[in-house]
Each structure stands twice: as structure tokens, then as C-alpha cells.
Amino acid sequence: MACIDQMTDGEKNHLLSLPCPNFDSTPWVSPPALHKCRIAIVSSAGIHRRGDRPFEPGDSDYRIIPADIEPNDVVMSHVSANFDRTGFQQDWNVIFPVDRLKELAEKGFIASVANYHYAFMGATEPQKMEQPARDLARIMRNDAVDAVLLVPV
Amino acid sequence: MGGLSHYFEEEGLPTTQISLIREHTEAIKPPRALWVPFELGRPLGVPNDPTFQTQVLMEALQLLESSQGPVLKDFSGEEPFHQTDGGPLACPVDFSPSAEPITEMDQLLLAFRQEFSQMRSWYDLARQKRGRTTSATSGIPVEELVDAISGFVKEGLSIRVASEVPPGTALKMAVEDLKAYYLEAVTIQPGQPTDSATLADWFWARTAAARVIGIARKICAESTDSLKGATNSLIPRTQLHRFES
Numbered sequence: 175m176a177c178i179d180q181m182t183d184g185e186k187n188h189l190l191s192l193p194c195p196n197f198d199s200t201p202w203v204s205p206p207a208l209h210k211c212r213i214a215i216v217s218s219a220g221i222h223r224r225g226d227r228p229f230e231p232g233d234s235d236y237r238i239i240p241a242d243i244e245p246n247d248v249v250m251s252h253v254s255a256n257f258d259r260t261g262f263q264q265d266w267n268v269i270f271p272v273d274r275l276k277e278l279a280e281k282g283f284i285a286s287v288a289n290y291h292y293a294f295m296g297a298t299e300p301q302k303m304e305q306p307a308r309d310l311a312r313i314m315r316n317d318a319v320d321a322v323l324l325v326p327v
Numbered sequence: 328m329g330g331l332s333h334y335f336e337e338e339g340l341p342t343t344q345i346s347l348i349r350e351h352t353e354a355i356k357p358p359r360a361l362w363v364p365f366e367l368g369r370p371l372g373v374p375n376d377p378t379f380q381t382q383v384l385m386e387a388l389q390l391l392e393s394s395q396g397p398v399l400k401d402f403s404g405e406e407p408f409h410q411t412d413g414g415p416l417a418c419p420v421d422f423s424p425s426a427e428p429i430t431e432m433d434q435l436l437l438a439f440r441q442e443f444s445q446m447r448s449w450y451d452l453a454r455q456k457r458g459r460t461t462s463a464t465s466g467i468p469v470e471e472l473v474d475a476i477s478g479f480v481k482e483g484l485s486i487r488v489a490s491e492v493p494p495g496t497a498l499k500m501a502v503e504d505l506k507a508y509y510l511e512a513v514t515i516q517p518g519q520p521t522d523s524a525t526l527a528d529w530f531w532a533r534t535a536a537a538r539v540i541g542i543a544r545k546i547c548a549e550s551t552d553s554l555k556g557a558t559n560s561l562i563p564r565t566q567l568h569r570f571e572s
Contacts, residue, residue: 257366322343
């Protein structure tokens, strides 16, 4: 299963019927050269630190994931049952590619990895995330983040 | 994801993203997106394949070098190969009728307990070898998971988790812990398929745990309180047909 065309009709129709935000424009900010970029990950997989507040239906705020966190301390409380979790169970990089990002920093492909990453829960309507997202953007800029890698689930 | 990128970029922060549903990305038009032909839940494609993951990551990051946008690029690599020829996974326990005259519910819960117990060594090995578990998110100790879920389906006992959450969320967390326990255990067994479709079919069609979750879902569906909200968050839509009578 991969492309939407390979899903069952029920799944395909459900996904295509989900409302998407309609923006009038596409904002565009140019980052520094990639090898000078400090990158943060923002996930919508509903992951968080073990013991942190679980995501509940409708939650629009984010959880903080320190870059030096141990794999066993990242868990998931996304409310949806309709995506595969067995990949994440076998290897956290499938949804949170922090090890790969660190390797790219060591090779000089990017400058560095941010000290903090973040996760929302994608089941919530994007419009409800607007204010937390705008606040988070300012926080990341204060953390000298040059660009964000957004990873869905 | 596209909505977040819009807000971040408006605040002056450049973004690039992975897209799993091309149609959504085409509609939202985020500044930079790499569409990947992977299933939901696996945006980097393949677990335990650093080379493949790095290729995905590099292509997504390289979009930051685009001079104008919006950019929606297709991943250049092949769709990951799914190993589905490993044959069906074995059913963990024998469901033969018991010689004891016990109710159908008690028989199922007994099978559930035996099955869970049989998986324990594999779960412990998986946790040791991977150095992590995604189970125990609820804070319920692994050894108490069967009692907690059995108590809910048989006697309507509330499930208590570490966080202060509504009963439906607590049930959902316990069920996800249970699924993670089984799936982490079975994927460490030698020679077993690890593709998501085979694993989902195994869990939902072959285990007593899934049948117990089916009962929990029925209880939620018939509830008039906050449990009702959990009805659709326990079993994937693609597996619901197994529980419709």
C-alpha cells in the first residue's frame, strides 16, 4: 500500500473527503545554504516524551522532544487507529528521523541539529493549530533554527 | 502538515516537508514538499534501513535549495519492497473449546491471558534488543495490562492510567499499549514478516487480544457517556469488517 490509488475505496474516499485548509497564497522564506542550516523536526505523529501529557482528541498544542532523548523515551498517543505503527515500533527513525539527521550533520550536509524537536497530533484541524504553530515558530527562531523539516504520519 | 508549514513560513521560518497524501498537498500548496509513495505511518519508508531513510531525508532537505515555489517533488527512489511471502503468522494460542463449563466470555479472556503470557518472552527480548518499547505509554505496567483490559470488558471497571484523561482516552491508551506489546513481540521473532499488512491481518484476525478489543469497542459504541468517543479509535477502519456481525 502506498499511493492513495492502492487503498480500499473506503479509505480513499475517507482521506479525500477530509477538509484541507484553503490559503490564498504560499508564503516563501529562503533559508541559508543547506550546509549552513540548523534543522528542527516537527512531527504530526502525536509523539511525546514518555510521561508527558498524552494527546487527546482535539488537542492543538505541541509536545517538546529534546534532541538528546533516548529512543525508549519517545512514545505515541495519536488518537487515530488508521495508520501503521509497526514501523515506528521497530525503528523510531521511520517517523522521527533524528538519527539520520544527526548523521547528515556529522557529514556536513547540514550544519547542525536543533536542541529541541516538536510534535503535534495531525488528527486535529490545522486551523486550530495556528496560534501554537506561530508561537512555536518564534521559539524555534530564538533557538537559531534555520529551517524546519515537517514529517507527517 | 501543510497548514503548519504555512504558519511557520509566514512567521519567517523556512520549511520543507514529507507528503504522504499528494492530493492534500496539492490542495494546501505548502512551500516545499517531497511526495513519497509510502503507507500512512511510515513517512521515511522502511524501518531499520538507514540508507533508504537517508535518501528520503536528503531529497526532502534539498528542496530547501529551491529558488521558488511552491515545490511538490516526487521521491526519486522505488517504493519499498514489502515482504509478504513469509506466510501467515501463527496463532499464539489454541482456541479449542475448554473441557471446563465456562462462559464464552471467560473462555476468551482465559485465551487472552494465555496468549499474552506466551508473547511475554518475545516482548522482553524485543525490548532488550531494540533498547526501547512503544508500549507502556499509558503507565500501566505490562504485567497488569491483561487485568486492566479484562476488567473493563467483563465488569466495566475503569482503566486507570498515569495521566488524568477521560475514560475513553485511558481505554485507547491501554489498547495501543496492548497492540504495541503484541506487535513488538512478534516482529522480533526470527523469520517473521514485518510488513504492516501481514502484521495487521495477523493481529486483527488471529489473536484473542483483538477479539477482546472488539468487545471493548462494542461497549464504547453502546455507551452514552464519554466512552462513546473512543468507539472509532480502537480498531482501524480497514479491519472493522472482522467485528461486524
